Amino acid sequence: MQKELKQLMGYRKSIRVLDATLRDGGLVNNFEFTPEFTKALYETNKRAGVDYMEFGYRASKEMFNVADHGPWKFASDDDIRAVVGDNVGGPKISIMADVGRCDFRTDIVKKSESPVDMIRVACYLHQIPGAQEMIEYCKEQGYEVTCNIMAISHAQESDLKEALDLIGQSSVDVIYIVDSYGALYPEEMTRVVDIYRESSEKYGKELGIHAHNNQQLAFANTIECIGDGVNYLDATYNSMGRGAGNCAMELLLGFLKNPKYREYDALKFVQDYMVPLKQQGVTWGYDLQYLITGLLDQHPRSAIQFTKEKRTDYAIFYRDILSVD
Amino acid sequence: MQKELKQLMGYRKSIRVLDATLRDGGLVNNFEFTPEFTKALYETNKRAGVDYMEFGYRASKEMFNVADHGPWKFASDDDIRAVVGDNVGGPKISIMADVGRCDFRTDIVKKSESPVDMIRVACYLHQIPGAQEMIEYCKEQGYEVTCNIMAISHAQESDLKEALDLIGQSSVDVIYIVDSYGALYPEEMTRVVDIYRESSEKYGKELGIHAHNNQQLAFANTIECIGDGVNYLDATYNSMGRGAGNCAMELLLGFLKNPKYREYDALKFVQDYMVPLKQQGVTWGYDLQYLITGLLDQHPRSAIQFTKEKRTDYAIFYRDILSVD
Numbered sequence: 001m002q003k004e005l006k007q008l009m010g011y012r013k014s015i016r017v018l019d020a021t022l023r024d025g026g027l028v029n030n031f032e033f034t035p036e037f038t039k040a041l042y043e044t045n046k047r048a049g050v051d052y053m054e055f056g057y058r059a060s061k062e063m064f065n066v067a068d069h070g071p072w073k074f075a076s077d078d079d080i081r082a083v084v085g086d087n088v089g090g091p092k093i094s095i096m097a098d099v100g101r102c103d104f105r106t107d108i109v110k111k112s113e114s115p116v117d118m119i120r121v122a123c124y125l126h127q128i129p130g131a132q133e134m135i136e137y138c139k140e141q142g143y144e145v146t147c148n149i150m151a152i153s154h155a156q157e158s159d160l161k162e163a164l165d166l167i168g169q170s171s172v173d174v175i176y177i178v179d180s181y182g183a184l185y186p187e188e189m190t191r192v193v194d195i196y197r198e199s200s201e202k203y204g205k206e207l208g209i210h211a212h213n214n215q216q217l218a219f220a221n222t223i224e225c226i227g228d229g230v231n232y233l234d235a236t237y238n239s240m241g242r243g244a245g246n247c248a249m250e251l252l253l254g255f256l257k258n259p260k261y262r263e264y265d266a267l268k269f270v271q272d273y274m275v276p277l278k279q280q281g282v283t284w285g286y287d288l289q290y291l292i293t294g295l296l297d298q299h300p301r302s303a304i305q306f307t308k309e310k311r312t313d314y315a316i317f318y319r320d321i322l323s324v325d
Numbered sequence: 326m327q328k329e330l331k332q333l334m335g336y337r338k339s340i341r342v343l344d345a346t347l348r349d350g351g352l353v354n355n356f357e358f359t360p361e362f363t364k365a366l367y368e369t370n371k372r373a374g375v376d377y378m379e380f381g382y383r384a385s386k387e388m389f390n391v392a393d394h395g396p397w398k399f400a401s402d403d404d405i406r407a408v409v410g411d412n413v414g415g416p417k418i419s420i421m422a423d424v425g426r427c428d429f430r431t432d433i434v435k436k437s438e439s440p441v442d443m444i445r446v447a448c449y450l451h452q453i454p455g456a457q458e459m460i461e462y463c464k465e466q467g468y469e470v471t472c473n474i475m476a477i478s479h480a481q482e483s484d485l486k487e488a489l490d491l492i493g494q495s496s497v498d499v500i501y502i503v504d505s506y507g508a509l510y511p512e513e514m515t516r517v518v519d520i521y522r523e524s525s526e527k528y529g530k531e532l533g534i535h536a537h538n539n540q541q542l543a544f545a546n547t548i549e550c551i552g553d554g555v556n557y558l559d560a561t562y563n564s565m566g567r568g569a570g571n572c573a574m575e576l577l578l579g580f581l582k583n584p585k586y587r588e589y590d591a592l593k594f595v596q597d598y599m600v601p602l603k604q605q606g607v608t609w610g611y612d613l614q615y616l617i618t619g620l621l622d623q624h625p626r627s628a629i630q631f632t633k634e635k636r637t638d639y640a641i642f643y644r645d646i647l648s649v650d
Contacts, residue, residue, distance in 0.1 A: 185580070186511060186545055187552055213541075215576055220511055220545030227512055250613060251540055254620040255510070263620070267613060268640035275637055288575065288592060295579040295588075312600055315593035 011257040014231045018052040019045050019249060020210070022072045023096055024234075024241035026056055028284045029277075031070030035083075037273055038072075041237070042083050044269040046090045048253060049260035052118060053091040055080050060103045076107075077114045084115055092117035096148070097138075099123040099130040104137055111142030118144040120176070125155050128163050132170050139171040146208060146232070148176040153183040153297050157195065164196060168203035174232050175205050179221065182214025182244055182294035186224040193228040208232030211247050213239055213286050214294025218247040223255055237266065238274035243300035243307075244290035283307060288314040296321060336582040339556045343377040344370050344574060345535070347397045348421055349559075349566035351381055353609045354602075356395030360408075362598055363397075366562070367408050369594040371415045373578060374585035377443060378416040380405050385428045401432075402439045409440055417442035421473070422463075424448040424455040429462055436467030443469040445501070450480050453488050457495050464496040471533060471557070473501040478508040478622050482520065489521060493528035499557050500530050504546065507539025507569055507619035511549040518553040533557030536572050538564055538611050539619025543572040548580055562591065563599035568625035568632075569615035608632060613639040621646060 021041060022033060033041075045053045056072025064073060071079045075095045084090055093116050097104055100123075108119065119138040123131040131147055138145045147167050152160060167175055177189075177196055184192065193207065200207050209225040209232070211218035222233055235252045239245035250270055253261040289303035292314065298321065306317055346366060347358060358366075370378045381397025389398060396404045400420045409415055418441050422429055425448075433444065444463040448456040456472055463470045472492050477485060492500055502514075502521055509517065518532065525532050534550040534557070536543035547558055560577045564570035575595055578586040614628035617639065623646065631642055 185548060187548070215579075216538075216541050216544050216573070219541050223510060223512070248541070251616060254540070254616065264640055264643055267617070267643050270613060271637060271639045288595060291576060291579065292592070312596060314596045315589055318589055318592050 009257065012226075012231070013258070015226065015256065015258065016051040016232050017049075017249075017252060017256070017261070018054060018094065018208075018232060018234050019050045019091070019236065020054045020234050020246060021236040021240055021249075022075075023054040023056045024246055025236050025284070026070065026072045027242040028240060029070070029282050031056055031072040033070060033072065037277075038083050040269065040273055042090065044237075044265050048249075048262045048265040048269075049258070050091050050249070052094045054094040054096060054120070055083075056095060058095045058097045058102055058104075058107055060101055060107070062103060063101060077109070077116065080115045087115055092144075094118040094120055096120040096122055097134065099127040099134060104134050108138060108141060108143075116143065118146065120146045120148055121172075122148045122150060122178075124150055125152075125159055125163055128166050132166065135167075135170045135172045144173050145171065146174040146176055147172045148178050148208075148210060150178045151180045151299075152178060152192070153181050161195060161198065164199035165202075168199035168205060173206060174208050175200055176208035176210055176232065176234075177225065177230070178210045179212055181297055181299060182212035182218070182290065183297035184211075184217070184221060185215075186217065186220050189221050189224045190228055193225060193230060197229070206231050208234065210234040212241065212294070212300075213244040213246060213248075214290040214300070216286055216291075218245070219251045219255075222247045222252060238270045238278075239286075240274060240277075240284050243284070243304055244286045244294070245284045289317055292318045292321065334582065337551075337556070338583070340551065340581065340583065341376040341557050342374075342574075342577060342581070342586070343379060343419065343533075343557060343559050344375045344416070344561065345379045345559050345571060346561040346565055346574075347400075348379040348381045349571055350561050350609070351395065351397045352567040353565060354395070354607050356381060356397040358395060358397065362602075363408050365594065365598055367415065369562075369590050373574075373587045373590040373594075374583070375416050375574070375578075377419045379419040379421060379445070380408075381420060383420045383422045383427050383429075383432055385426055385432070387428060388426055402434070402441065405440045412440055417469075419443040419445055421445040421447055422459065424452040424459060429459050433463060433466060433468075441468065443471065445471045445473055446497075447473045447475060447503075449475055450477075450484055450488055453491050457491065460492075460495045460497045469498050470496065471499040471501055472497045473503050473533075473535060475503045476505045476624075477503060477517070478506050486520060486523065489524035490527075493524035493530060498531060499533050500525055501533035501535055501557065501559075502550065502555070503535045504537055506622055506624060507537035507543065507615065508622035509536075509542070509546060510540075511542065511545050514546050514549045515553055518550055518555060522554070531556050533559065535559040537566070537619070537625075538569040538571060538573075539615040539625070541611055541616075543570070544576045544580075547572045547577060563595045563603075564611075565599065565602075565609050568609070568629055569611045569619070570609045614642055617643045617646065
């Protein structure tokens, strides 16, 4: 398929940008953002024309101790409402709920009683039935629903196709491509999108992309997907997210030509809030240990540990995880 | 043209990797690398299977004061020989010479009397006749010769085509695509390569790519070019180069599947030499001011000044250069 070069000048109205800073970024600082930060982030998204703002996970308070985490691990309707009020003119609000780690039947109420617009159901390939159950429940409550299948670079292509066909048959609105390990190259993205499109076109679903920056490819992979017809794009300010982080909002808004997106506001937020966060010692972003796990298509946990220990013996790290089973 | 996806598993023997750390990186620290650094870089390239190592510019000693710069601004045969000796089993040696800023007739001697293998002639679009003259001279002396036309994102397509046809008619071996401002997106690279290929296929020349990392796309643009048949690939360790720097050697060698390239050695060099260089205060690499000049397709000089002044008011910088003429 020929890429849509003309999109470099014009723009596609169907594109939606989702800010995942509180959610994926929350994995870096245990969701401990100040109220001031959260409010400023919301106001920035509103001004910058960002389409969705994800407030965090709605994790089970049975399984996780509330006192051990910042509020956006649980992203309650009350906490969200305290930030957005009636959300007049603001971005749509999303939360993420992991299959097997949330109490959706008690914690997700009718949309008419919630500030949330969209629920993103995250699952691994072996949890598809659990995802189907949650998707149908959330749709019945009136939400937009996405399904984000994680760690797909470890999936067998035939298993993935089967899963996508099952999810395609559900009521889900958007199916997300999630490169959890930052292992995919732009050339591969096209091939991956083709697989997702089989299902999305058959069942009339939208596609989304959530990229990680292990090999400095989160932005490149995201815009590659735009050319392939993917409409839902995840980004975080200053790339804040687990390990190497995500596609940077300030890169993505700069690329998108829809005049409703305002690059100035994104840059201002990074300057006023993200740079100070880094200066306070919160650590994320591209570095060699993440390059290495991305290159080897491994979970970044060993690289995150390497970072915590403030190690810089990258070559030894590479040698040691080359043949880890 | 369908990308060569199979190259993700196999490899293309015609690919050549060029280390430009001393040359493009030298623009950051005024070419003041220690002899120990230079020797270790050479040994690393030798072990890592890097095909070419560029030692710097051969700038005119009439035009530039020798005492004001480190040795690799002038990259004399004697200085190179002091590092490589007879260069047994090492990378081929290249130097860059700018049209109008070198005394090639006196400073470039016969290849048989020099450790240099390849001369890279750098020029702007308005200097094509000067480039032709240098190319023919260097070929007559027995060197491999490339032509690197800079700042092409500011060139008119018809002017560029005319220039490429003229250069195609010369004795040059390789024509380089140079994204001086880090302004190009991967989708555009394909279109740019198509323009270069008109000339390269007609006249039997190789193509090369020299990318800048203003929008975190130096690596992505480089591997995009691989898929389009470009064989000569510039990289620098830890991306060291002017402003946002270049395609990182450690990313590129990790991607290339030819077993002669050894990722471990690249990581070891970054760990032992590049990280300390950064710790000493030498500054380069992706940051928002470079994103901004890349996005706006401007020369990075204003961003370099911003960096020197240790400013972090990115939004103001963006506002102020949005409409600079």
